[in-house]
Amino acid sequence: MLSALVVTGLNGISSKGRMRVFWILQATGWGLWLTDQMLWTVFDLVLQKKMPEMFSADALLFMAGVPILAGLLLRPQLQPSERSARLGALDFSLLLLWWLYLYVFYVICWQYVSPDLAHYDRNYNLLDAAEALVLAFVLGVFWHRASGRWRKFYGYFFGAVLFNSVAFYLLNRALDNGAYFTGSWYDLPYSASFAAFTVVALAGQGLSSTTEASTDETYASWIATLAMTAVLSLPVMAAFALLGRDIPAPVARFRILVTLGAMFAMVFLLFFKHYRLNEELKRTNNVLEEASLTDPLTGLRNRRYFLATIEGDINQVLRSYADHRDQRTRDLVFYLIDADNFKEVNDRYGHDVGDRVLVEMARRISSAIRHSDVLVRWGGEEFLILSRYTDRTEAETLSARVLAAVSDTPFTFTNPNETTCRTCSIGWAAFPWFSVHPEIVNYEKVLNFADRALREAKRAGKNRAVGLLPAGDQLAPTLSEMAYSNHMTADVLASVDTTDTRQE
Numbered sequence: 001m002l003s004a005l006v007v008t009g010l011n012g013i014s015s016k017g018r019m020r021v022f023w024i025l026q027a028t029g030w031g032l033w034l035t036d037q038m039l040w041t042v043f044d045l046v047l048q049k050k051m052p053e054m055f056s057a058d059a060l061l062f063m064a065g066v067p068i069l070a071g072l073l074l075r076p077q078l079q080p081s082e083r084s085a086r087l088g089a090l091d092f093s094l095l096l097l098w099w100l101y102l103y104v105f106y107v108i109c110w111q112y113v114s115p116d117l118a119h120y121d122r123n124y125n126l127l128d129a130a131e132a133l134v135l136a137f138v139l140g141v142f143w144h145r146a147s148g149r150w151r152k153f154y155g156y157f158f159g160a161v162l163f164n165s166v167a168f169y170l171l172n173r174a175l176d177n178g179a180y181f182t183g184s185w186y187d188l189p190y191s192a193s194f195a196a197f198t199v200v201a202l203a204g205q206g207l208s209s210t211t212e213a214s215t216d217e218t219y220a221s222w223i224a225t226l227a228m229t230a231v232l233s234l235p236v237m238a239a240f241a242l243l244g245r246d247i248p249a250p251v252a253r254f255r256i257l258v259t260l261g262a263m264f265a266m267v268f269l270l271f272f273k274h275y276r277l278n279e280e281l282k283r284t285n286n287v288l289e290e291a292s293l294t295d296p297l298t299g300l301r302n303r304r305y306f307l308a309t310i311e312g313d314i315n316q317v318l319r320s321y322a323d324h325r326d327q328r329t330r331d332l333v334f335y336l337i338d339a340d341n342f343k344e345v346n347d348r349y350g351h352d353v354g355d356r357v358l359v360e361m362a363r364r365i366s367s368a369i370r371h372s373d374v375l376v377r378w379g380g381e382e383f384l385i386l387s388r389y390t391d392r393t394e395a396e397t398l399s400a401r402v403l404a405a406v407s408d409t410p411f412t413f414t415n416p417n418e419t420t421c422r423t424c425s426i427g428w429a430a431f432p433w434f435s436v437h438p439e440i441v442n443y444e445k446v447l448n449f450a451d452r453a454l455r456e457a458k459r460a461g462k463n464r465a466v467g468l469l470p471a472g473d474q475l476a477p478t479l480s481e482m483a484y485s486n487h488m489t490a491d492v493l494a495s496v497d498t499t500d501t502r503q504e
Contacts, residue, residue, distance in 0.1 A: 001037055001194050005030035007201035018076055018209050025071030026201070029064045036060035044182055054111045054120050062103055062124070065131045070096055072138050073223070077150045078209055090273040091227040094266055098230035101262040103127060105237060105255055113254045125172070132165045149207060156200045164193035231270065234263045295377035297355055298362040306376050306384065313388060314443050317431060321438045328391045332431040332443075334450040335385035335395075337365065337402065340423045340462040342381040349413065357411055357422060364409075368401040392430035392469065399426050399465035407463060426465035427454025433470055 005027055012023035039057040043049050073092060106127060110120040139161060143154035167189040174180035241247065241255035293305035313332055320330035339361060346354040358381060366375050369385055376384040387398060403426065410419035429449035432438030449468040457466040 001030060001034040003198040004194060004201055005034055007198055007205075011201060011205055014205075018074065019207065022071045022074055022076035023204075025067040025074075029066070029068035029071075030197075032060045032067070033064035036064065053117050054115065056111075058124065059103070059108075062107075062128060062131070063100075065128075065135060066096065066099060069099075069131065069135050069138065072135070072142065075142075076207070076209060077142065077146055090269055090276065091223045094227040094269050095223070095230060097262065097265055097269070098227075098233075101234075101258065104258050109251045109254050109258075114248045114251045121176075132161065136161050136165070153200070153204050153207060156196075156203050160193065160196040160200050163189075163196050167193045231263075231266050234259055234266065238263075298359050298377050300362055300366075300375050300377045300383070302377055303379070306374075306386070309374075310386075310443060313386065314431065316388075318438055321432065321435065327435075329389040331390050331392045333385075333387040333390055333392060333395050333398075333428055334431065334443075334447050335387065335399065335402070335426055335428045336378065336447075336450045336454045337383040337385065337424050337426050338454055338458070339381035340425055340458075345420070345422075353413055356413070357420075360411055361406055361422065361424070364405040365402055368405040369398065373398075395428055395430060395467055396465065399428060399467070402426060403463065403465060423463035425454060425457040425462045427451060427457055428465065428467040429453060430467075430469065 008023050008027040008030055012020050012027055015023055036057045039055075039060075040051065043051050070092065073095070106123040107120060110116045110123065136158060139154055139158040143151055143158055146154055167186075171180060171186045171190050174184070174186050180186055238256055238259040241252045241259065244252065247255075293301060293308065295302045317330060317332045339358070342354065342357075345357055362375065362377070362383065365383060365385070369375060369387070372388045374386040374388070376386065378384040385398070385402070387395070390398075403424065407421065407423045410421050412419050427450045429446045431441075431443050431446045433441035433446055433449075453466040453468045457464050460466065
């Protein structure tokens with residue numbers, strides 16, 4: 001027993017993560033088993049007294065198997081997902097509590113409440129046998145599913161459990177028949193079975209967990225179902241204690257109190273699990289919502305985000321105008337940006353390079369805007385800047401920064417020596433269209449104006465920004481153009497009325 005305790009303890013010290021927990025639980029079990037054996041040794045050899053028929057240390061012998069079984073139920077051969085680890089720990093705690101409850105319910109009552117050796121021995125032996133069967137079953141299932149060193153380890157473990165169970169059964173029968181004495185031949189197989197566990201611990205040195213496969217989620221579901229079954233069994237146990245005619249009244253009362261205490265503890269764990277599930281659901285919903293509002297290629301916001309938030313921005317602008325706030329921070333400017341001649345990038349270098357160019361362009365545009373602005377992947381090679389809390393008279397400044405950020409530095413591909421210069425065109429328009437009656441023209445129309453300005457920038461030669469502004473209080477817009485080269489030049493054209501906007 002001591003050698004098994006030492007080897008499992010050393011394995012725990014040299015392991016990490018889930019494997020360390022597994023070996024610590026194994027060492028805990030062997031520590032309890034060794035403590036029980038030492039108490040027997042003190043009574044038998046030191047005090048030279050007859051062992052009590054219902055020895056308090058018998059609980060240690062039963063409890064020794066609990067952490068050993070618990071370590072196996074953690075599935076040390078697999079490294080579960082973070083979610084499975086969080087929720088599985090609570091199901092595991094429920095099963096552990098239920099197992100301890102069974103011992104108190106069936107054994108302790110006949111030891112202290114209403115002492116009865118026959119009931120005590122029978123219930124103890126049944127629970128001990130059930131524990132051994134469950135341990136062997138779990139090992140058999142894990143051996144069947146494992147491979148490599150883990151399969152060999154579980155095979156050794158299963159053999160040691162079977163060997164120990166047979167040896168313990170023979171020794172226990174000898175005790176019942178009065179045929180056992182210290183140093184008799186029954187001690188030989190019993191001692192050899194503990195040596196077998198030391199071999200198991202040595203065979204487990206250096207084992208490590210592997211990543212949990214998604215199909216193994218069925219195990220977590222099975223454990224959760226078993227935990228709920230354990231919880232639902234408590235009312236049945238309470239009814240059994242109330243309706244049992246052959247059970248003494250003190251035992252019945254004790255069992256009812258124990259069941260109520262176990263129910264309270266398990267309900268608390270279930271409440272905590274429900275809280276964890278709600279938090280997990282919130283996190284999952286947040287992740288899904290974030291994914292639905294984010295472009296997967298560039299990481300920018302997408303059109304769905306724009307549609308979900310634009311009404312709030314519009315209402316903020318209308319309130320600012322209604323309250324006559326500072327005009328330098330109350331406008332909303334739409335900038336539509338389109339990569340120039342982007343098709344030739346895909347045709348010449350391939351779509352992978354084209355994607356990298358878009359990602360880099362998104363990064364450069366993001367670096368040119370303010371924190372309060374929002375950059376949206378509008379579709380294809382188009383982007384939209386939603387410039388908040390700004391002044392339309394300074395709209396060209398942001399356009400200049402974006403044009404410079406995109407075209408000043410060549411784009412580098414996989415080969416550092418292979419670069420290309422890229423440019424973009426910008427069309428912009430400001431909301432509200434009229435400052436006197438800001439609600440007359442909706443934002444969709446203003447966005448259309450920005451799109452028309454972008455087309456005008458393309459027709460004018462690309463690598464430039466064009467903005468549309470209203471011509472005074474008339475519906476006809478003013479065309480503001482800014483052409484850009486490596487040395488930035490800006491040409492703000494005088495008021496030019498388009499031919500068809502008045503009709504719109």
